[in-house]
Amino acid sequence: MSEVLVYADHANGKVAKSTFELLTLARRIGTPVAVVLNAGDSASQVAAALAEYGAETVLTADDSVYSDYLVAPAAELLASLVDSRSPAAVLLSSSFEGKEIAGRLSVKTDSGVITDAVDIDSDLVATQSVFAGGYTVRGKVTQGTPILTVKPNSVAPEASAAAGAVEAVSAEISDAAKTAKVVSTEDKPQTGRPNLTEAAIVVSGGRGTGGDFGPVETLADSLGAAVGASRAAVDAGWYPHANQVGQTGKTVSPQLYVAAGISGAIQHRAGMQTSKTIVAINKDDEAPIFELVDFGVVGDLFQVLPQATEAINSHK
Amino acid sequence: MRIAVFVKYVPDAAGDRSFTDDNTVDRSVDGLLSELDEYAVEEALSIADDADDAEVIAVTVGPDDAVDAVRKALQMGADSGVHVVDDSLAASDALGTSKVLAATVRKIEEEEGPVDLVVTGMASTDGSMSVVPVQVAELLGRPAATFASEVSVDGQTVKIRRDGDTASQHIEVTLPALVSVTDQINEPRYPSFKGIMAAKKKPLEEYELADLGLSADVAGTAGATTEVLEVTARPPRSAGEIITDDGDGGTKLVEFLAGQKLV
Known part of the structure; x- marks a missing residue:
């Protein structure tokens, strides 16, 4: 079965629920392979969580370049993985970051991209809800490696234990990708309430x-x-x-x-x-x-x- | 300083948006400048206002009617417009559109001189993919500072603030660059009567794909990288139960929720 790359969102050793949803969808298509950036010391914890939801392989890349600059370096890493592993598809969450990586990756690999999918079939047909939910559109990518971003809360995450073998990867990041510098980050106060897009x-x-x-x-x-x-x-x-x-x-x-x-x-x-x-x-x-x-x-x-x-x- | 601002002509969200038989968006209905692009036009104009000797060029890609989006930008105060119109552009997807927009920026640079800054909205109100800005930046090989809720330009440095769910980030790029802006960034101006009259005399360039050095299969149906297989109208939600509060509305609401096993 061919691999499906899943770009994992994580923070403080915790994997986002939306990533478990991506893994659940990826299992329909092929063998899920998670890509984890800068997990650092929590890599084994993150990998274990990803394995629980079906990641056969967990590719980890640690380099400050991924946090020092906006998504362009992450897109370069994914492009190199698409090149070396020829996955059936790349799945990302429909966040600012996910959509931006998807956009850049589509140019780098000259591939079609579909955003805001609410479902994906085993044959990579994606379902979207458009025009304020007035229409349902089913479509697919017809060129290159399908790049799909999925709206959080679209499918119920289902656990399914897999190997979760950790493998370190790296990529040569070009100077052109190191141009949108993250100068500072201010965390917002936490409310203790669930995340809006993931809440039941x-x-x-x-x-x-x-x-x-x-x-x-x-x-x-x-x-x-x-x-x-x-x-x-x-x-x-x-x-x-x-x-x-x-x-x-x-x-x-x-x-x-x-x-x-x-x-x-x-x-x-x-x-x-x-x-x-x-x-x-x-x-x-x-x-x-x-x-x-x-x-x-x-x-x-x-x-x-x-x-x-x-x-x-x-x-x- | 030369600023290009991308503007999209979209079906009016308040009207009847639908699809044609070939599964593409029905663009024969009333359209207008995508609301989210008004913020981009406003930001481009206010950056130009603060700079010495700056001009703003409004760029659209789309059918004949799409020129209305450029006109609106000209009425708001943009200095000139570019409309890329070509029969083979119909049914373009995001990547195709981005290739045409990137080539248009290069064409403007050839004709007028360097484009220092490209300003876009955060998404269109019809496709709402949010990928075109980064695709264009990637194709042009310039940095993108995206989803800005604040932009400042100081010499060759552009600083933005981007508000995420859990954190705000400050991003810095060096010109030439691209920025995309959210609807939080400003209050778009309304065209004044004077602006509307002046817009009629402003230069408006029209290009076909060949003028941009592009072949007909770069975008449109021939260049499509995605395919729509099926479009279905969502069935209207069946009418629910509506009660008037007689002092027990909250209790009745919870009884309903309990009946649905939601509490």
Whole structure:
């Protein structure tokens, strides 16, 4: 069986859930081979986690060049691996980084790229959800080595133990790839809530919060959910842009999406329309969000959310 | 300083976006400058405002109507426009489009002089792939500082801030370079009446692929590296249950969630 390269996202010795999803998809296509950059001392821990989800081989590359510069060096390493190992495909997560590596790799290998896949078949046909979730497109790469980026939370990660043999690799990184220098990095304060794009439940607030996200956050915490925000709320400065759900923010597809005080403009729908179950609370019974919901409450979110939080807490 | 800003003409997201029989995006509907490119135009203009002797060239690749995207940029204040239009460009994918855009930058350099900075949006609002900016940078062999929510140009150095989920990064590149900007970076200006009138007199160059030294199979159907096999409209969500809060809306909401085994 041919190999499928999986670009692994990891931090502090922990592998991202989205990477386990990629490995789950890769197993349908061929033999998963994970590529891990700069795991350093935690390499064996990272490799063990990757092996648990089916990585036969774990290729590790340690070089400060991968963190000192934006993705171009990582793309060069992957290009050299595509050249030497002729994989059936390269899978990456649909993050800024994943998409950028994919774009550069497609030029280097003159290959087609498909982004934001929500599913991949064994014959490399990718499914995408486009136009604000209005259409489903199935397509494939017809030239070169298929490069596919996959949206987080698209498939359920399934464990399947494999060898996870660690092999160190390296590549000659050109000077041209060392041009976008990362001068400094400031970590953002952690909220303790799940990652928005990976969360099983998302509770979002919009204009109707009037800037008070308290009830939204409290409900989210009772559900173990991530907190999202509409563009109106972010533009008003009420919530950070990193939490924006919509066309110009994150696309989420959780098991449950709760929209509180969000009218449901196309900008927002684009980011949440494919959620499995959608509920909404809005004062305006004509808000377009109600066209999408499985359950809707016409009412004041400052009454409904605290009551719901209390009911959930007593339900536990 | 010469700045090229890429602008895309896209179907209006508020309208009825769909596909044609050959599985390509239906571009016969009302279109406009991709909203995310307005931020790129604004940023290019404000960088030019702060520089001595700078010009901004708006570049689009697309069918006849696509020139509207360039016109909007000219109305906002860009100095000139370039429209690459060619029958063989229909159904171009990202890589094909990037090859044409890179060749267009080279053509501008040949005709006008060095292009110091290329500015793009973070994604288009139709394809929303976000790969064209880095593909063009890769093809031109210049650094890319991407997803910027802040850009400053000081001499030959461009600094950007990029806000990720868990951290903000400060990135530095040296000109010539490419930057892509997010919708967080600025508030795009509206064209003024004066701007709209002035735009009519601004130079607008039209190129075909041959003018750029490209063969017809670099992009379009002939140059496609991806193929769409099937397009299906998502079935509308079936109507849900909507209640009006009579003092027990929160409780009823949780009863629904419990029924769905979500709590």
